[in-house]
Structure formats: C-alpha cells, structure tokens
Amino acid sequence: MKNASYLLVLVILTIFSCRKDPSVKIETPNEPSSFDLVTTQGSWWKYDWFKIDSLGNETLTTIKDCVYVVGDTLINGNTFTHLHGDFHIFNSYDWFWRDSAHYIVNQNGQKLYSTIEGIDTLEIIEGTEVNNYFITDGTEYEMTVPAGTFNVYDSELHYSYNNGSPFTNCEDTWVKHTKFANGIGMISTQTGFISQIQTQCSYDESRLTEYYIAP
Incomplete structure (x- = not known):
C-alpha cells in the first residue's frame, strides 16, 4: 500500500510516451562541455x-541511502555505468x-x-x-550539503495536470529538483508521496553526507 501512493517519480518516464516539443528552441554553445561522470x-x-x-522548514528523517558503482554494462551497444543502492x-x-x-x-x-547554457528542454x-x-x-551554481559545497547543475522535472487544474493545493505545477556535480555525482534530489505533495505541499529531499571516488 505504501508503494501504491508513492509519487511516480521513479517509473513515470517508462509509462508515458516521450516526444520533443518542436516549438522549443534549443540554444547550443559552439563547444559544449562534457560531463565528468564517475565510473570507477x-x-x-x-x-x-x-x-x-x-x-x-526542514526536519531530518531516519531514511538514509547508500549508492555505489557496480561496474560497467553493455546496453544496446553502449557502455553504461551501473549504480546500485x-x-x-x-x-x-x-x-x-x-x-x-x-x-x-x-x-x-x-x-x-x-551542460548546455540557456534553457534546454530535455524530455516532454x-x-x-x-x-x-x-x-x-x-548553469553551475554553488550548493552546500553536509558533505561540503559543490558547483552543481540543476535538472527540473515539472508535473502538471492536462486539464489545467492545480497539481497541488499550493501550486499549479510541482517541480522536482535534482542536483549533479561534475566529477562527484548526484548531490541532492527530491521526491514524496502523492498525498504529501498535493495536500500538504511538502516533499522529501536527499542531501549528500559522505562520498568516495575510487581511483
């Protein structure tokens, strides 16, 4: 029952079809930089x-996560870093x-x-x-978490109803923020139960406390 009410942040991307909005203008720099993804x-x-x-207002919960790099795996001819946790x-x-x-x-x-500068719509x-x-x-900006201060990129996932009604009691759209630092990994992300987000206008946020980058 717990999972049934959980906001579909984790699986919604595989349920609905995806397309690029042709009206969205993508601004690409002359020499886009690459990510330094931790793969070790x-x-x-x-x-x-x-x-x-x-x-x-923030309250520390008892929930703690640990994620680690398992190794590489080949999917559809491309090499991916496999993380588990x-x-x-x-x-x-x-x-x-x-x-x-x-x-x-x-x-x-x-x-x-x-890392494209200027608003980039990644998926619709x-x-x-x-x-x-x-x-x-x-755009990179500084974010401080228990593990330290990092320059992060912010990826926003916007949720809204098709009929135009407010998604929560407080806002028309709920925005999930995930922060990523080059050469470090994910610094923070957000999620919550659908009732928590829609009726209480609250959510849960993870923050990096410790990390180790293997050589």
Missing part, C-alpha cells in the same frame, strides 16, 4: 533525507548512466542532465492526466 568501481555516496514542509523507501534500486557529449543519459535514452512526457517535462539551463 568501488565509488560510493551516502545521503540523508529531510522533510521540507510548505513553509520551508537505496532510494528513499526502496532498498534495492539500479541506475544506468553514460556520458553523451554534453548530456548524461540513462538506458532508455532519456537525457537527465545538460505526455500522459492521459499528467504532463511532465525535464528542463535545465546548463
């Missing part, structure tokens, strides 16, 4: 989860990422992060009731 086996990251209420209430989760020029993409070909996901889209502006 034995690298690991630890996170604490915080509950953020509608007023922005915890995600929020899930104690066994897998990620498959690779560096593709100025993007990080997953095994489904979906772009997760971009249309459902029968809910629309979602990824955007990023490719």
